[in-house]
Amino acid sequence: MNAAIGLDYWDIAFSATIVAGLGILLAYYRLGVTRSLVVASVRLVIQLQVIGYVLKFLFAEGKLVYVAAMAFIMLLVASREIVARQKHRLKGWGSFGLGASTLFVSSFAVGLFGLLVVVKPDPWYLPQYAIPLLGMIMSNTMSAISLSMDRLTSALVDNRAIIEQRLALGQSAREATLPYLRDCIRTGIMPVVNSMATAGIVALPGMMTGQILAGASPTEAVKYQIIIWFFIAGGVGFGMATALKLLEMRLFDKRQRLRLDRFA
Amino acid sequence: MSLTIRDLQFLDWSAIALELGDCETICLRGESGSGKSLLLRAVADLIPNEGTLELDGQDREEIPPTQWRRNVAYLPAEILWWEDTVGAHFGEPPTESDLSRLRLSSDAMGWAPSRLSMGERQRLGIMRMLDRNPKVLLLDEPTANLDEAASEVVENLILGYIEKRSACAIWVTHSQSQAKRVGNRLFLMKGKSVHPCTEEVAWE
Numbered sequence: 001m002n003a004a005i006g007l008d009y010w011d012i013a014f015s016a017t018i019v020a021g022l023g024i025l026l027a028y029y030r031l032g033v034t035r036s037l038v039v040a041s042v043r044l045v046i047q048l049q050v051i052g053y054v055l056k057f058l059f060a061e062g063k064l065v066y067v068a069a070m071a072f073i074m075l076l077v078a079s080r081e082i083v084a085r086q087k088h089r090l091k092g093w094g095s096f097g098l099g100a101s102t103l104f105v106s107s108f109a110v111g112l113f114g115l116l117v118v119v120k121p122d123p124w125y126l127p128q129y130a131i132p133l134l135g136m137i138m139s140n141t142m143s144a145i146s147l148s149m150d151r152l153t154s155a156l157v158d159n160r161a162i163i164e165q166r167l168a169l170g171q172s173a174r175e176a177t178l179p180y181l182r183d184c185i186r187t188g189i190m191p192v193v194n195s196m197a198t199a200g201i202v203a204l205p206g207m208m209t210g211q212i213l214a215g216a217s218p219t220e221a222v223k224y225q226i227i228i229w230f231f232i233a234g235g236v237g238f239g240m241a242t243a244l245k246l247l248e249m250r251l252f253d254k255r256q257r258l259r260l261d262r263f264a
Numbered sequence: 265m266s267l268t269i270r271d272l273q274f275l276d277w278s279a280i281a282l283e284l285g286d287c288e289t290i291c292l293r294g295e296s297g298s299g300k301s302l303l304l305r306a307v308a309d310l311i312p313n314e315g316t317l318e319l320d321g322q323d324r325e326e327i328p329p330t331q332w333r334r335n336v337a338y339l340p341a342e343i344l345w346w347e348d349t350v351g352a353h354f355g356e357p358p359t360e361s362d363l364s365r366l367r368l369s370s371d372a373m374g375w376a377p378s379r380l381s382m383g384e385r386q387r388l389g390i391m392r393m394l395d396r397n398p399k400v401l402l403l404d405e406p407t408a409n410l411d412e413a414a415s416e417v418v419e420n421l422i423l424g425y426i427e428k429r430s431a432c433a434i435w436v437t438h439s440q441s442q443a444k445r446v447g448n449r450l451f452l453m454k455g456k457s458v459h460p461c462t463e464e465v466a467w468e
Contacts, residue, residue, distance in 0.1 A: 144271055162346050164310055169353075170334030170396055179346075256329040 004040055016041070017138045057170050058127040059229045069123045071134055073106075078103055078138055082146040090250060095149075104143055106239030107138040110231050118227055128193055135196050136207065140192065141235040145243045148188035153192050153263065155180040173252040181244060188240045189233075196229050203230075267307075267336070268465040272315035275302030278457040280314065282286045284400065284432040291443040292436045293466045294453030300436045301341060303458065304402040307427050308338035309346070309398075319399065337398035341405050345377030350388060354395050362391065366417060382409040390418060394425055401426070401433035407442065419446055434444060440467045 019041050023077040027034040069238050082099035090093045115121065121129040156177065160249060166176035199205055200222070205210075207228055211221040253259050282305065284290060286361040293299050306313040309324060309332050317336075324332050351373030360370045368385045369375075380388065386409045387419040393395040393401070399456050406422065407415035423446060426433055437443050440463065443450060 031311075161340075161342075164305075165340060166346070167336040168308055168312060168329050168340070169335055169392070172330050185409070213298050253312070257312060258333050258385055259312070 010121060012045075047188045055127070055131065059192065062123075064123070064125045067127050067130050070127075070131060074135060074138060075100060075104055078142040082142055082149070084226065085146040086150050086153065088150075088157055088260075091264050092263055094250065094262070096245065099145060099149070100249070102239055102243040103138065103141055106133065107141045107235045107240060108218065110235040110238070111137050114227065114231050133228070133231070134208070137231050138237040141239040142238040144188040144192070144240045148184040148240045148253060149243055149247055151187060151227060152177075152244060153183045153251070155183065155264075156251060157260060160258060162261060167256065173248070173256040173258075177248065177251075181248070184244060188249060189237060191235050192229075192233050196233065199225070199229065265429070266318075267400045268316065268318040268321075269307060270316040270318075271305060272313060272317065273302060274302065274311055274313035276456065276462060277302075277449055278433055278455075280458050281435075282451070282458065284434070286430045287426055287432065287449050289426060289433040289435055289446050290445030290449045290451055292434055292451050292453060292458070293438065293443065294436075298453045301404050303453070304404055304434065304436070305337050307400075308333055308402055309337050310338065326371070330413065331464050334396045336400040336402065337393045337396060338402045339389060339404055339406055341390075341408060343385045345380070345385070348376065349373065350375050350380070352403055353392050356395060358391050358395070359392065366391065366421065367414065383411075383414060386410060387414070394421075397429070399429065399431050401431060401435075403435045405431060405436050405438065407437075408441075423448075 019037065023034045023037050026037065055064035056068070058070060065164055065233075079096055083089060083095045083105070086095055090098065113128070114133055114137075115124050115130055119129055119133070124130075159180070163176045166187075167173070200208075205225050208218075208221040208225040211224060213220055251259060265284075265286060265385070267282075267284040269280060271280075272280040277299070282290070292300055292303075300365050302311065305311045307317065309317070319327065319332070320333055327335075345353060347353050354365060354373070355372045355454055363370055368384065368387060372388065374383070377385075387408065390433055401422065405419050410418060418440065422433070425431060435443075435446055437446075443466070445465070450461055450463060450466055452466050
């Protein structure tokens with residue numbers, strides 16, 4: 001294996017000129033996104049620098065407790081992100097708890113399955129494998145959970161009068177919400193299905209590209225990419241199903257009344 | 265059929281008690297915004313509420329909510345439609361004679377709901393409710409969008425149903441003459457509470 005070509009800070013600075021040019025163009029047209037672009041670029045640089053050192057430390061230490069702490073922080077940040085993307089939030093910590101518990105159950109279960117059954121690094125929590133694997137599963141699951149939760153609540157808020165009339169005719173909460181639920185599951189799972197269907201044709205998936213750049217054989221890299229996609233599909237699907245089920249239980253009470261008053 | 269309401273409480277309202285017997289219709293009058301539809305929705309168990317609701321002596325807690333609402337049917341003031349055709353909202357689509365009795369076209373079941381006029385929505389909404397064979401009717405101004413003649417047809421249809429099934433009804437109305445025609449008793453909704461009252465007081 002030949003190691004990847006190293007980049008120095010000048011290389012990064014040269015690349016940044018492209019974004020700087022874009023920022024000037026956007027400012028010229030007064031699109032009001034220049035500031036966001038600058039903030040995002042600075043965040044990108046700082047966050048990734050920091051994570052680079054954190055990972056270096058984690059890999060050097062290789063202790064389970066550090067890996068677990070890292071996974072816990074990832075979970076907290078992702079859960080906060082889920083809440084931030086909700087237009088209608090449950091009162092108190094409801095949305096955070098729902099997002100965090102669902103994300104935890106689905107992505108950790110799939111991640112552990114991947115580590116213990118499929119990849120089997122030694123030790124099983126080897127950070128070089130555990131952290132990126134969990135990260136990829138979790139970020140996709142996070143997007144799907146937040147998107148589908150937001151869609152279901154918004155659909156029920158927008159159609160509250162129709163839901164109530166369905167219930168008034170004796171339909172169950174499930175019958176009354178089924179069309180919206182179907183729509184949510186479809187929108188949540190379609191991005192993953194589409195990405196899987198076009199993987200390798202339209203774009204080389206990021207992880208595979210990384211491995212190839214690092215000198216791995218393409219045929220090995222694709223194997224990893226394939227199992228990663230299966231894990232992501234599992235995490236996304238199971239995570240979303242659990243989130244929507246739990247959300248439905250909060251949206252309706254035991255007398256199957258629509259309880260939008262539980263949302264802030 | 266009998267409906268017993270005791271200590272019914274919702275939001276910041278005073279506790280409400282009402283008793284409906286076989287074939288009985290009580291009329292409810294109140295200013296707009298006085299919360300008539302809140303009361304009806306509470307009785308249909310569609311909004312959070314506390315207190316005793318009994319259908320023929322059976323407590324609502326013993327009856328699954330879906331069955332309760334099929335028996336204690338709420339007719340909203342504005343009827344909404346969600347399926348592609350009108351007919352898809354019915355379990356057993358009404359017969360042509362039922363439709364013509366309400367002066368509705370015989371092919372109305374195949375129509376898209378967006379085609380319906382306000383009056384048609386209301387009349388079909390009533391049929392949609394009766395299609396579930398309810399025992400108690402909670403009617404929120406069922407003839408609000410209808411002219412005199414159509415109102416009378418609808419009144420007769422509902423009264424006929426109540427008679428035939430020994431059902432009972434709470435009928436919200438603004439019309440004094442309608443209250444006289446359909447109601448056995450009259451109640452006034454005022455100050456977040458419900459009081460029995462006379463015709464003179466209700467329409468003073």
